[in-house]
Amino acid sequence: MSANADTTSTASSGELKVVQDAACTFCGCVCDDIELKVEGHTIKEAKRACVLGKAWFLNHEPEEGPSCRIEGQPATVDEGIERAAQILCDAKYPQVYGLSDSPCEAQRKAVGIADWIGGIIDTTTSVCHGPSGMALQGVGEVTCTLGEVMNRGDLIIFWGSNPAESHPRHFTRYSLMPKGLFTPNGRKDRTCVNIDVRKTKSANAADIFIQIKPRRDFEALWTLRALSRGISLDGDLVERDTGVPLATWQDLMDRMKACKFGVIFFGMGLTMTRGKHANTEALLALTRDMNAHTRFVVNANRGHGNVSGADNVVTWRTGYPFGVNLARGYPRFNPGEYTTSDTFARGEADAALIIASDPMANFSEAARQHLARIPFIALDPKETPTTRAATVAFTVATYGINSPGTVYRMDDVPIPLRPAFDSPHPSDFDLLSKLEQRVKEIKAAAY
């Protein structure tokens, strides 16, 4: 794949390059209206990017050093591919994990590798919105694109999500401020409700803040489900269980029924807390219930730039979104059994291929200790605790800045990447293509 040059221009000095409509892949908003000013291997300006986007673009310089290290020692990429392929082909229960900061084309290769080695393919979805994926399979999901939210949404609810810090342009580009077809006055045409256990920066942007007790999202959601059906509830019990008076919930339900197009954005406040998929199932079911009264949709605020792409690619290839075991030659899906956090913590995986993620910093202690004991391969543009501990560590080009491809925005809209400059390091796609080829050769020779 070659860098997309359509939208780039080089100034007469030959030094300054401008990339129009570059896509920021730091968070799931994937803002694709960024203007980059590039000088050599440095991005000097990232117009329209938020604080996180600016940090993403402006701190980017290709890592110095070799593209590959084997047991900490510099090696060629070919040597690294050979060692990686041997590790994966020798393993009995290998785990392929990560992928949420990698383009779809590379993700597709990773699923191919997992298939060839009879391993498990899992993504960081399993430790962010995996419970939402489980709920979706149980009760379905009434949803829409962010464009529809912008054009129609007049009641915007954020539940367990703090986009002011995690997706800073969410409000201005999609959900609260923009003027849309049926929201011509922008923010004035919308009511914003924030539901959380603490008064985050996002709560300050809301018209109504509802502070619930920690770990009581499930009770709060079922309170609303009951109210949507007109079932009378014991006020004392509701307040004791949710920390919020029944009258506040009734007022919210009245607004939900009265709005023209309601939208609930939810975050890891629901998926990572007690109840997990039971919480998200209650939320998706509540959204479905509301469609008996008005138009109502729900969207997960996805964190990483292409975590939605990972769900899509793994689903196209296997029929399931994450935690898929391909050992028997056909896919089996079982969160809790085949998900990486579990196979590591239980000491089951005997090798791993980690792409664009950092389990050595983000997993439980038991999972980390096991990962440190097994041979594993890591691909990352930057040095992380995971690349430091890897048997074979590849430094790769950064997607969206150095390498092209496709990513899926949090609402499953595909967006092409427009890279700013080449990297001395190979892309995930190039490396995984080579690795898949070598794995195929080893497996074919063994038959």
Next chain:
Amino acid sequence: MSETFVLIPGRTSKQGCGISEGKFKENYQREINTLQVASEDMQRLNLADGDRVRLTSEAGQVEVAVTAAKKGELPTGILFIAYGDLSSRLMAADTHGSGMPTSKGMDVKLEKIS
């Protein structure tokens, strides 16, 4: 003396910027190694900014510096820390059949160590 709190790890924009700057650099390390405590709880426990406390969960134990949360942001009894190495060390491995460890809303014991 120790007291039980509910710990909510989460994202912050400083932690997000720190990921891009580099995980071994100072900004990221400072952000993930600072515990926010409601000012009422700080006063009650006689804690000042920069004091170190020990947090113990069912899964692990860490030591961390405290800072007062912005006024009104945290209710009493709740602690906040940016996602990172320390918050993960406190997280139990069990995912209850979901693939997701309970990473928010953990019970932790807090005790002052300096």
